[in-house]
Amino acid sequence: MSESREFVARADDADALGFRPLYRQVRDALIRRIVDGVWASGQPLPSEMRLAAELGVSQGTVRKALDAMAAENLVVRRQGRGTFIARHDEERIMFQFFKLVGDDGLRSFPQSRVLALSQGKANAAEREVLKIAKDARVIRIRRLRSIDDTPVIVENIALPEALFPGLTGMEVPNNLYGIYAMHFGITIGSTHEKLKAIAMSEADARALGVAAGLPALQIDRLALSLEGVPAESRHSICLTDHFHYLSELR
Amino acid sequence: MSESREFVARADDADALGFRPLYRQVRDALIRRIVDGVWASGQPLPSEMRLAAELGVSQGTVRKALDAMAAENLVVRRQGRGTFIARHDEERIMFQFFKLVGDDGLRSFPQSRVLALSQGKANAAEREVLKIAKDARVIRIRRLRSIDDTPVIVENIALPEALFPGLTGMEVPNNLYGIYAMHFGITIGSTHEKLKAIAMSEADARALGVAAGLPALQIDRLALSLEGVPAESRHSICLTDHFHYLSELR
DNA sequence: TCCTCGAACATTTCTATAAGATATAAGACA
DNA sequence: TGTCTTATATCTTATAGAAATGTTCGAGGA
Incomplete structure (x- = not known):
């Protein structure tokens, strides 16, 4: 001592x-x-x-x-x-941050297909939620997620480019939080999500292969790093015909 | 010692x-x-x-x-x-179990109006979720909840009659969990909720004063007592035009 | 006399430390 | 090969002092 x-x-x-x-x-x-x-x-x-x-x-x-x-x-x-x-592997992500569960009670981690990947100047909404400067740039990912080859989620992701340099040159894996930690030293420590029921837009309905106007669950997620810095904004549209969002409170 | x-x-x-x-x-x-x-x-x-x-x-x-x-x-x-x-007063309930937040970030605890109050033999679904015997009876409450005099939620509640004797003779207050604890010695310790986006039924739409078929957030909540006994099943239909369900994970 | 302010004190939870108990894995040995 | 020993890790319990809070009581002024 x-x-x-x-x-x-x-x-x-x-x-x-x-x-x-x-x-x-x-x-x-x-x-x-x-x-x-x-x-x-x-x-x-x-x-x-x-x-x-x-x-x-x-x-x-x-x-x-x-x-x-x-x-x-x-x-x-x-x-x-x-x-x-603690490891940010699929299993952990699934239980900690992925709350979509099949109505039969089984959890399935969805497969993903990237629809679009781009970067550019952040718009007002992105600056607001990610708390970044006026001229900061963001990386945008749009992808379709499927369970058992059935499209279930279409999501738009926005990342501060400053935090993830070179991400656009990499192959985008299924589990994003893994490479955040592995390649960029950013561990997601908490998220908060806003859920709404909405009528699906034309574009989202087309991506999911269903009719526009159907009810869908919209999830706006903001993910924070361990230090509390906003690291990812994610806007998801989910079909909840055979799945539900599970929220456990105590 | x-x-x-x-x-x-x-x-x-x-x-x-x-x-x-x-x-x-x-x-x-x-x-x-x-x-x-x-x-x-x-x-x-x-x-x-x-x-x-x-x-x-x-x-x-x-x-x-x-x-x-x-x-x-x-x-x-x-x-x-x-x-x-810990007290089960409105403020605590609001933060711990009531997750519906205005899009402006303000939380408002809704006022309630009872639409129907009855009791009878539990049906199969109620027996399943509340884990009660085949011939057990339940109390059913249907009520409309409003924020600023605007209907926002219509909900159907099912309670095991054995746990809440005489509840039907009482006036149903706005905050149910308070009287569960006060009059029946049942403290709600945890809940788990299943969320879905659905198209509103005729009956629910009529209760909320909107058109049938609109998207709504459906919340199926099961509330457990401190000892882990199922004490309440609640099926809520929420309008999320100006509100969202807030879920914080870490 | 009545009221206000403040210091001293009692009570309670919070923080920090230490020591023994329990769990686990690897190596010694018959 | 199987069992026992040993080393090392976390887990559990115990104890003492620090910090926070409420109360009591007395001095001083109106």
């Missing part, structure tokens, strides 16, 4: 502006390391003891920080094994 | 079948007391110290149990004040 105790010093600095407890500073420091890519996705963190010695705090404080991170689905803890960076 | 330590004994009993940590036993015991109505809604619990002495465990163990309950929105903790039973 004769280490530097960098956090206590920081706490004193922050004391004037607003005190933050030690375990929370530890949590923020660890999150920063994750963001910086110090540890790869799915790999184990150093043990509580090692982190405690390295940061100059007690094991219990590290433990409290890790518990908080586990509650945020950032890490996974297993007794006797270790603490692991 | 010379108390009875009833929990350790129980732990030993449960050891053969499946061990549960001490703080979790404390949590379950406290939840049982809440369910049994030992403490009224909104009132303070005994202090950590007092509970610890009473239950024969350390303060830290009580603390961990209370923390878990706070994470479940069961109690509210305030430093220097105490720990309080």
Whole structure:
């Protein structure tokens, strides 16, 4: 315990502006390391003891920080094994962020086909929701998603170009959040979605192969990175004849 | 600390079948007391110290149990004040379970008008979702909900009659979950909802004063009591022209 | 006498730390 | 090959001090 105790010093600095407890500073420091890519996705963190010695705090404080991170689905803890960076693989995405479930209760992750991929200056709505500057540029993806070869969702995605340089040159995979984390160091930590029932437009109906004017579920999603920066805006039109959006509250 | 330590004994009993940590036993015991109505809604619990002495465990163990309950929105903790039973008042319901938000971002809790109130034998669908016996009876409520005197939701509610004896003789208030807790000792702890976009039926359209066939958001909610018993089934049809359903995930 | 303000105190939750218990995996050994 | 030991990880419980909040009580002025 004769280490530097960098956090206590920081706490004193922050004391004037607003005190933050030690375990929370530890949590923020660890999150920063994750963001910086110090540890790869799915790999184990150093043990509580090692982190405690390295940061100059007690094991219990590290433990409290890790518990908080586990509650945020950032890490996974297993007794006797270790603490692991949560992976953004398909299965996790499916349960955490993909809420469309078949009426039979089965979840199927849809396949995707890119309809259009472009980039340009952000329009007013995109600037507003992504909180980017007036002359900033965005990448736009329009794609069709199918379950069992039946088109179910057509979605328009807008990304700040500054955060995803070179994305347009890559092949767009089915699970976008995976490459956000892998290639661009952006881990999606939370989303909020606005749902509405609308009558389908001509263009969306044509893409989905159904008649215009039919009822559809419109989902406007904004995805935030771990640091709370808007990273993706997604506008989805979903057919809910054989699927529903599942929302569990407690 | 010379108390009875009833929990350790129980732990030993449960050891053969499946061990549960001490703080979790404390949590379950406290939840049982809440369910049994030992403490009224909104009132303070005994202090950590007092509970610890009473239950024969350390303060830290009580603390961990209370923390878990706070994470479940069961109690509210305030430093220097105490720990309080979470209240099922309008404000709390609005934020925890009512997810319909105006497009301007403002939340308005709707007023309600009962259209029909009846009781009878549960049909197959009601038995299925509420998990009640073949000859069990249900109470049915159909009501219209308005925001700023504009009809927005028409909903059909089904309740197991066994859980809510005498409800039909009472006046149905705007906030149902309040009287579930107050008069029948049933606290809603969690809900799960299935959302779909549908074309409105004749009857629902007439109730809402709009044209049949328009798109509407259909919400099928099942509400569970703290013990996980299905307590209410609610089928809502919502107009989402000026409102949206807000879903926040992390 | 009545009212206001403030300091001291009691009570409560929050934070930090430490030690023993439990779970897991890998290597030693018969 | 199978079992036991050992090392290492998280999990559980315990304890002490810090911070926040409410109350009591007395001094001082109108």
